[in-house]
Amino acid sequence: MANKTAVQATINGEDVEFLCEPHQSLLEVLRDVLRLTGTKEGCNNGNCGACNVILDGVLVNSCLVLGVEAQGKRITTIEGIAPPHGLHPLQQKFLEHAALQCGICTPGFIISAKALLDHNPHPSEHEVRHWLAGNLCRCTGYDKIVRAVLDAADVMAVEVSK
Amino acid sequence: METPVAEQAKATEVSVEERHYNVIGTRPIRHDGADKVTGKALYGADVRLNGMLYGKVLRSPHAHARILSIDVSRALALPGVKAVVTSADLATLDSVVSRVGEGAVNWRYLSNNILASDKVLYHGHAVAAVAATSLNAANEALNLIDVQYEPLPCVITAVQAMRPGAPILLQELRTNELGARGEIPTNIASHDQNMRGDLERGFAEAAVIVEREFTTGIVHQGYIEPHTATAVWGTDDQITIWTSTQGAHDARRQVAEVLQLPVSRIKVIPMEIGGGFGGKTVIYLEPVAALLSWKSGNRPVQVTMSRFEVFAGTGPTSSSVIKVKMGSASDGRITAAQVTMAYAAGAFPGSPVGGAMSVILNAYRMENVQIDGYDVVTNTPRVAAYRAPGGTNAAFASESVIDELACKLGIDPLEMRRINGAKEGDRRVDGPLIRRIGYLETVEKARASAHYQSPLPAPSTPGLKVGRGVASGWWGNWPGGTSSVSVIVNNDGTVNLIEGSTDIGGSRVAMAMQLAETLGLQAADIKPMVVDTDSVGYNDVTAGSRTTYSTGIAVHKAGLSIIQQMRERAAQLWDVESASVDYADGVISSKDNHIGFKELARKVGDGDGNVVASISISPNGDGVALATHIVDVEVDEETGKVQILRYTAVQDVGTAIHPAYVEGQIQGGAAQGIGWALNEEYVYDQQGRLLNGSLLDYRIPTALDLPMIEAVIVEVPNPTHPFGVRGVGEVPIVPPAGAVANAIANATGVRMTVLPMSPQHVLEALWTQGNERV
Numbered sequence: 001m002a003n004k005t006a007v008q009a010t011i012n013g014e015d016v017e018f019l020c021e022p023h024q025s026l027l028e029v030l031r032d033v034l035r036l037t038g039t040k041e042g043c044n045n046g047n048c049g050a051c052n053v054i055l056d057g058v059l060v061n062s063c064l065v066l067g068v069e070a071q072g073k074r075i076t077t078i079e080g081i082a083p084p085h086g087l088h089p090l091q092q093k094f095l096e097h098a099a100l101q102c103g104i105c106t107p108g109f110i111i112s113a114k115a116l117l118d119h120n121p122h123p124s125e126h127e128v129r130h131w132l133a134g135n136l137c138r139c140t141g142y143d144k145i146v147r148a149v150l151d152a153a154d155v156m157a158v159e160v161s162k
Numbered sequence: 163m164e165t166p167v168a169e170q171a172k173a174t175e176v177s178v179e180e181r182h183y184n185v186i187g188t189r190p191i192r193h194d195g196a197d198k199v200t201g202k203a204l205y206g207a208d209v210r211l212n213g214m215l216y217g218k219v220l221r222s223p224h225a226h227a228r229i230l231s232i233d234v235s236r237a238l239a240l241p242g243v244k245a246v247v248t249s250a251d252l253a254t255l256d257s258v259v260s261r262v263g264e265g266a267v268n269w270r271y272l273s274n275n276i277l278a279s280d281k282v283l284y285h286g287h288a289v290a291a292v293a294a295t296s297l298n299a300a301n302e303a304l305n306l307i308d309v310q311y312e313p314l315p316c317v318i319t320a321v322q323a324m325r326p327g328a329p330i331l332l333q334e335l336r337t338n339e340l341g342a343r344g345e346i347p348t349n350i351a352s353h354d355q356n357m358r359g360d361l362e363r364g365f366a367e368a369a370v371i372v373e374r375e376f377t378t379g380i381v382h383q384g385y386i387e388p389h390t391a392t393a394v395w396g397t398d399d400q401i402t403i404w405t406s407t408q409g410a411h412d413a414r415r416q417v418a419e420v421l422q423l424p425v426s427r428i429k430v431i432p433m434e435i436g437g438g439f440g441g442k443t444v445i446y447l448e449p450v451a452a453l454l455s456w457k458s459g460n461r462p463v464q465v466t467m468s469r470f471e472v473f474a475g476t477g478p479t480s481s482s483v484i485k486v487k488m489g490s491a492s493d494g495r496i497t498a499a500q501v502t503m504a505y506a507a508g509a510f511p512g513s514p515v516g517g518a519m520s521v522i523l524n525a526y527r528m529e530n531v532q533i534d535g536y537d538v539v540t541n542t543p544r545v546a547a548y549r550a551p552g553g554t555n556a557a558f559a560s561e562s563v564i565d566e567l568a569c570k571l572g573i574d575p576l577e578m579r580r581i582n583g584a585k586e587g588d589r590r591v592d593g594p595l596i597r598r599i600g601y602l603e604t605v606e607k608a609r610a611s612a613h614y615q616s617p618l619p620a621p622s623t624p625g626l627k628v629g630r631g632v633a634s635g636w637w638g639n640w641p642g643g644t645s646s647v648s649v650i651v652n653n654d655g656t657v658n659l660i661e662g663s664t665d666i667g668g669s670r671v672a673m674a675m676q677l678a679e680t681l682g683l684q685a686a687d688i689k690p691m692v693v694d695t696d697s698v699g700y701n702d703v704t705a706g707s708r709t710t711y712s713t714g715i716a717v718h719k720a721g722l723s724i725i726q727q728m729r730e731r732a733a734q735l736w737d738v739e740s741a742s743v744d745y746a747d748g749v750i751s752s753k754d755n756h757i758g759f760k761e762l763a764r765k766v767g768d769g770d771g772n773v774v775a776s777i778s779i780s781p782n783g784d785g786v787a788l789a790t791h792i793v794d795v796e797v798d799e800e801t802g803k804v805q806i807l808r809y810t811a812v813q814d815v816g817t818a819i820h821p822a823y824v825e826g827q828i829q830g831g832a833a834q835g836i837g838w839a840l841n842e843e844y845v846y847d848q849q850g851r852l853l854n855g856s857l858l859d860y861r862i863p864t865a866l867d868l869p870m871i872e873a874v875i876v877e878v879p880n881p882t883h884p885f886g887v888r889g890v891g892e893v894p895i896v897p898p899a900g901a902v903a904n905a906i907a908n909a910t911g912v913r914m915t916v917l918p919m920s921p922q923h924v925l926e927a928l929w930t931q932g933n934e935r936v
Contacts, residue, residue: 023298037208038201040436042386043469047857050386078201091199095191098822101667101830103198104205104387104436133866136857138384138437139667140826141833142865 009070011036012080020067026060027051029067030077038078038107042136049135050108052115053077059115061134078107081114089152089159090114099148101139109135113149121157125150181817184747185678186885189822190685192671198434206390206406206433207466214392215244215293217454217465218300219447220307221475222282222289225316225541225850226329229280229289229309236306237292242299245457246307247450248290249277253422257334260419263412263443263703264547264640269419271510275544276420276449282311283331283509284541285851286474288446293454293463316541316850319377320504321483323349323540331509331539349539351511356519356592357532364498364530368489372566375485376559378899378917379843380506382478383548384834384862387436389476390466393451397460401428401452406435408442408664409703414695420449431694435666439834440547441477443703473855477546478844480505480513484522484559490567494581497530499523501560504536505552508544513537514552517638520592521896522556525601525636525788526564526582528591541850547705549831550637550892554838554899558917561633561900566913575632575904576609579790583634600814600878601634601788607876608632608790613810619794627797628807629909632790635896639785639889640706641882645713646699646778649677649720653767655760657681657724659690662701663713667830667891668823669704675819676714676885680721682748683759699778707787707889710819711880716779718884723775731766731773732757783882787893789813791832795905799928802921804840804906810872811897816880816888825873828894832871835898837863843918 004019011034020029027044030036030053039062042050046061053062054076081088090110093099100106109132116123116131123131128149129142137145197203234246255269273279278287290307294300317323317331330347337344338352365371392404401423407413410432418425435442447465454463467475484503490496501522505513515535523531568578583602589595608614618628648660659677663669674688702708725745732750733740735757743752748759757765766773794807811832818824841861845853854860879886903914906924912931916923 021298028297031208032210035210036201037204037210040205040387041207041466042388042436043857045469045856045858047469048386082200087196087199091196094199095195098189098192098668098820098826100195100198101823101826102385102387102435102437103194103203104385104434106198107201110199129865129868133864136386136862136864138386138439138834138862139830141829141831141863141871142868143829143871144822144826146865146870 005068007068007071009072010074012077022068024067025063026065026067026070027062030062036077036079040104040107042104049112050105052108052111052135054111054115059112078111089155090149093148093152093155097144097148097151099140099144105135105137109137109145117153117156122153183679185675185685186817186819187821189820190671190675192668193674193690194665194670203434205387205436206404209392209404209433209464211392211462214462214464215295215458216297216300217291217293217451217463218304219288219450219465219471220290220304221471222278222285222287224282224311224313225285226314227282227311228314229278229282230312231310232290233308234290236308237303240299240303240306242295243292243303244295244461245293245454246290247453247457249279251453252277252420262416263409264706265512268510272416273420275510276446284543286471286543287509288475291450291454291465293458317349318540318542318846318850319481320506320536320538320540323538324504331541335539351507351537351539354516354519354535355533358591359530361498361500361530361532365489367491367497369492370567370570371487371489372563373487374563374913374915375483376915378482378555378558380478380481380542381838381842382473382860383439383441385437385439385441388467388469388472389446390464391447391451392462392464393448393455394462395452395456395460399427402431403428403448403452404431404433405448406433406442408435408438408666408705409701410662410664410695411700412443412703413445413448416445417448417452421452429694429696432664432692435664438666439549440551440705443705444477444546446476469857470855473860474852475543478543479548479551480507480545482506482555484555486559486563488563488567490571492571494568494571494573494578496526496528496582499528499531501533503556504538506540506542507537508540508542510544511537511539513545514547518552518556520638521553521636522560523591525584525634527584527588531591533591549834549895553635553637553896554835557633557635557896558899558903561897562903562913565631565904565907576605579605579634597784598878598881599786599788600876603876603878604788604790604812604814605634607874608792608812611792611810611812611874613792613808613872619807621796627799627909628794629797629905630792630794631901631904631908632792633897633900633904634788634790635893637787637893637896639711639787639892640708641711641783641785642781643702643708643712644700644778644780645716646701647713647716647720648698648776649724649774651724651763651773653764655687655763657683657688659688659717660693660698661690661713662693662698663709664704665692666704667827668820669709672710672819672823673713673717676717677721679885680718681724681759682746699776707785707891711785711883711887711889712781714885714887715781715883716777719779720775720777723777724773727773728759728762732762735765785880785889787814787888787890789893789897791897791901793901793905795902795909797906797909797924799910802924802928804902804919804924806836806869808869810874811894812874812876813890813894814876814878814888815890816883817877817886818875819885819887821875824875824890827890828873829871831891831894832898833863833868835895836868836902838917839899839902839919841918841920
């Protein structure tokens with residue numbers, strides 16, 4: 001059994017220290033060590049986007065990042081984007097548009113969409129589709145997901161302009 | 163190409179028969195939604211138990227081989243490994259067929275699929291499993307299990323498997339030839355036939371005859387959540403299983419049969435499920451996890467598949483070869499049709515060829531017809547249901563031929579379908595009389611749609627070819643199965659709705675809305691919950707488009723019982739006869755009194771006996787669903803790439819309970835059908851090894867591959883459901899492949915006869931048929 005490494009990171013705004021083995025992915029650390037199971041595993045090789053998290057402002061597949069690489073980094077997962085007692089506009093719009101069916105891909109989509117809107121607050125439909133092409137959904141045909149993201153962008157733009 | 167969002171936002175069309183509902187037809191937020199958008203919802207692989215071990219499954223590297231020996235001693239000696247299981251830990255079951263879910267299961271075959279016994283029958287077939295203290299140790303232990311194989315020749319397609327002299331998978335298998343048992347070992351499990359009229363006379367009446375042979379590859383359901391099961395075999399011999407399944411009671415039944423235990427020893431706790439599409443109606447890991455728990459000294463064991471295991475080890479749907487010969491009179495009337503179809507079942511009998519035989523021509527009036535269907539075993543994974551099982555392949559063939567007939571006759575393809583379309587009172591090719599259906603309504607609605615009325619868009623780049631295609635689909639939903647629900651009135655006026663039907667795409671809210679409509683309450687007043695197998699009566703699987711239909715009927719009946727009890731409580735309160743008490747829109751009233759549901763619930767409180775109802779039903783209704791799709795495509799003749807430009811899906815849904823989730827089913831089914839049409843297939847090498855078992859190489863559609871999908875809802879209420887519901891989930895996957903093929907023909911003049919219509923296959927067709935373009 002390999003020696004464990006102590007890693008300090010900021011996860012969803014909280015300073016966290018955890019032990020992980022050198023081979024463990026950030027996805028395994030989140031789910032099995034920190035028990036943040038909102039981040040999902042769909043393929044474990046970077047093809048489906050269900051495990052997406054934001055690492056120092058960059059959207060990543062957490063299955064392709066080692067746990068030890070999180071040292072000193074800021075990580076945002078699906079558990080960390082809503083304000084206290086409320087929902088993030090993306091979460092609210094996913095509900096209003098019925099943009100989820102089974103819901104397993106939803107955390108990854110919401111995280112990816114947040115990373116998109118962080119970079120580009122006014123995406124076109126094509127830009128949304130291009131950005132979200134790394135997230136697979138098998139239930140919805142993407143129609144309602146794209147609408148929810150565009151609608152959330154509009155709502156967030158209004159909030160910013162207030 | 164981008165489609166303006168606003169232009170396509172309109173979705174729900176007018177009802178054919180107007181009925182006024184308060185809740186049905188609205189779009190409340192689903193009750194389980196907040197947990198699912200915040201990451202709190204717990205899916206199968208999210209279970210974490212104290213002392214939990216991790217299990218992994220060893221799978222066959224061969225497509226077909228005899229197992230000579232299995233030595234697990236080195237694996238057991240690895241530190242951290244707590245248990246190893248093989249088929250030696252499973253009883254040899256009788257070769258007996260029982261109804262399970264929508265289909266039939268041979269228990270011996272199910273058991274042999276879970277862990278191979280004397281032979282492995284496909285690349286990825288499970289051979290052994292280990293449980294260890296870490297995932298890493300479990301994976302390492304798999305490498306230490308020594309299996310000696312004697313490789314055998316393999317057959318991958320039905321055509322290969324049916325050839326004389328083909329390697330035989332199952333020595334005991336004999337063909338069920340129209341009911342008679344064959345005498346020689348074979349890979350053909352059955353031959354069935356539907357026929358009516360006089361084929362010869364029918365073809366003699368035809369002005370035009372088209373005959374083509376179609377082949378389709380193996381495709382997978384492609385749910386994003388891999389299969390997973392967590393089990394504890396308690397020291398009291400009670401087994402608890404946490405899993406994501408389309409039917410907890412069916413999973414319990416299958417585990418009980420495989421482990422030869424009474425069902426009462428097993429409790430299945432259904433976790434949230436990350437997609438199924440039919441593929442999670444059968445079990446793979448549950449008995450393995452339970453046995454590992456028992457052998458490791460009753461520790462909890464979780465086994466989760468990798469994505470490769472999902473592709474290689476779990477049910478895809480059949481590849482097929484389908485011959486269609488169809489004749490039409492010059493007025494467009496189809497005079498005769500002959501179909502021969504062989505579906506590959508994978509390692510054990512049970513392909514959906516029966517469903518395919520009903521799909522292929524049932525949308526049309528057919529006087530002279532013969533359909534022959536063959537169920538054939540192959541060295542590929544045992545197939546499982548996939549959304550309208552067998553339907554997409556079948557409609558690809560028949561809708562292509564009908565389109566070609568229409569082209570040859572110069573008849574509009576939707577007019578061709580109107581001329582021949584089935585309606586109430588017609589007799590189906592497979593026997594029964596057709597009840598009220600909305601097929602012709604979908605054709606008319608498609609014809610009147612903005613999409614069909616618009617000119618073809620110009621190519622995005624000069625030289626690309628643009629075309630439009632249509633296709634229809636029939637699916638005979640499962641109009642029954644058992645559904646059980648319990649309803650409890652809380653003393654704050656809310657109502658608990660306890661169900662056992664897996665919620666795979668928003669059915670909790672659809673059930674809550676039907677109960678709210680019945681009781682005259684709001685959807686938010688109802689608290690729907692899906693509970694374990696010990697806590698509610700038996701429920702069949704969420705499959706066959708049955709849940710909103712059948713469980714909806716149970717919910718409505720339970721609601722009527724609550725209404726009756728509330729009237730009696732009010733009668734006691736007012737000291738009047740209960741017959742003189744009315745109930746309407748959530749208000750209970752008599753000549754001199756009235757009281758709202760919530761107020762009465764508070765008044766009767768908990769102290770005077772709770773108002774509760776438990777209902778179990780098994781409806782034997784009717785639920786045929788029909789759809790007509792329109793697609794515009796752009797074909798690059800240099801590369802063979804096909805791009806979907808615009809897509810409209812018209813469907814008779816009976817009554818849309820929650821229109822947003824109905825649209826979602828239509829859009830999702832169409833998207834899966836488009837993936838099947840354009841990209842998806844299993845690729846094997848000569849030795850029968852799966853080459854593309856990843857989501858990179860088995861490419862399902864992404865957001866960038868698709869346009870908005872306009873869902874047009876037609877409501878022709880189903881007379882066998884209190885609110886007119888028809889199942890909506892399956893039929894939208896039936897037309898897409900045919901519609902896309904017809905659009906490609908319209909664009910290029912070349913008829914595609916192979917699925918998927920990938921760049922390679924499109925180029926091959928362009929090169930070989932190039933000279934005979936229409």
